[in-house]
Amino acid sequence: MSIAAAKTLAGVVGWPVHQSLSPLLHGFWLREHGITGAYVALPVKTIAFSSVVTGLRAAGFAGVNVTIPHKQAAFAIADGCDDAARVAAAANLLVFKDERIEARNTDIAGLKASLVEAIGPDALRARNIVIIGAGGGARAAVLACDALEAAGIYILNRTDRRVAALIHDLAGSTTAKLHAGGLDAWPNLAPDAALFIHATSAGMNGAPSLDLDLRLLPPGAAVCDLVYRPLETAILARARELSLRAIDGLGMLMHQAVPAFEAFYGIRPEVTPALRAELEQALRE
Ligand code: NAP
Numbered sequence: 001m002s003i004a005a006a007k008t009l010a011g012v013v014g015w016p017v018h019q020s021l022s023p024l025l026h027g028f029w030l031r032e033h034g035i036t037g038a039y040v041a042l043p044v045k046t047i048a049f050s051s052v053v054t055g056l057r058a059a060g061f062a063g064v065n066v067t068i069p070h071k072q073a074a075f076a077i078a079d080g081c082d083d084a085a086r087v088a089a090a091a092n093l094l095v096f097k098d099e100r101i102e103a104r105n106t107d108i109a110g111l112k113a114s115l116v117e118a119i120g121p122d123a124l125r126a127r128n129i130v131i132i133g134a135g136g137g138a139r140a141a142v143l144a145c146d147a148l149e150a151a152g153i154y155i156l157n158r159t160d161r162r163v164a165a166l167i168h169d170l171a172g173s174t175t176a177k178l179h180a181g182g183l184d185a186w187p188n189l190a191p192d193a194a195l196f197i198h199a200t201s202a203g204m205n206g207a208p209s210l211d212l213d214l215r216l217l218p219p220g221a222a223v224c225d226l227v228y229r230p231l232e233t234a235i236l237a238r239a240r241e242l243s244l245r246a247i248d249g250l251g252m253l254m255h256q257a258v259p260a261f262e263a264f265y266g267i268r269p270e271v272t273p274a275l276r277a278e279l280e281q282a283l284r285e
Contacts, residue, residue, distance in 0.1 A: 006038035009060065010264040013052065014067035017041045019229070022065055024282055025257050029269040037265050049073050053094060053101065062264040063095040065257075071136055078103030087173045088139050092256065095263045104263070107140035110256025111226075112147050113271075117255075118247040119195070119222050124148040128192050129176075131155045132183065132210065133199030134163040137226045139170065140252075141197045146174040154189050156181045158200070183210070190216035198225045198235050209234040214242055225249055231283050250279055 228249030
């Protein structure tokens with residue numbers, strides 16, 4: 001269907017955004033449900049973010065997804081937000097409703113759904129988790145693991161400042177106990193971790209991966225990599241070699257899009273093997 005014929009418009013705002021899988025993902029569901037809508041990638045620099053959002057709302061868009069580097073600005077621009085966006089102080093979804101901009105954060109629910117799909121709803125209860133990275137993805141990971149009732153969450157980062165800010169912002173909102181550390185704490189913490197989440201941008205698009213000894217994880221531990229370009233990261237390949245459970249970043253990406261699609265087009269779509277196959281094909285090309 002041509003964009004000119006589309007009744008409901010939505011998109012993803014980011015910089016850069018040409019690499020985003022969101023148009024393909026939402027396009028799949030638009031076709032599947034026969035909806036006369038369109039979903040477009042909108043490359044927007046930081047300086048133009050707020051004027052573009054105001055313009056899209058005035059132009060009748062139903063809303064937009066927001067990606068790097070605008071997630072904090074999206075939270076700040078909104079007239080109201082859901083609990084997840086408030087706790088994360090970041091939003092990946094803006095819904096335009098009755099002259100208002102509502103900020104939501106669906107990354108947390110997206111990762112939680114992906115983890116539940118892979119290891120079940122109780123696998124993290126009262127267990128310890130290690131997360132490496134302290135950016136937006138790590139924040140979502142902390143809140144997803146807290147929602148799955150983890151006991152202790154150890155957040156290790158290359159530099160101190162960002163991990164200290166994460167603990168400062170999130171510790172009051174979690175039941176799990178949060179601990180900060182450097183990457184050198186890995187050998188002490190890995191043996192007791194039920195789950196390791198890699199949440200740095202190392203290993204993306206051919207960049208060198210972190211050098212971690214995954215043999216230190218206990219048998220039966222799960223390893224989740226938020227990076228999905230490449231889909232099979234060096235960390236996931238090593239986890240599989242060691243017979244650890246490997247969870248890729250595509251699950252989080254697909255599940256975070258479910259509530260966004262529902263907010264834009266009024267139908268709750270499903271994450272299916274056919275959707276995954278289409279996205280995997282795009283990642284291979
Ligand atoms: P971000 O806010 O820019 O944070 C990047 C993090 O990576 C920081 O903690 C940074 O450490 C660390 N880092 C970068 N290069 C490193 C290196 N060479 N060695 C050690 N640490 C390094 O990024 P983000 O938004 O959290 O995203 C992180 C990754 O998660 C990206 O690959 C992104 O695509 C992915 N992600 C995936 C999904 C999904 O749906 N699957 C959702 C969100 C994010 P410093 O603080 O020391 O700089």
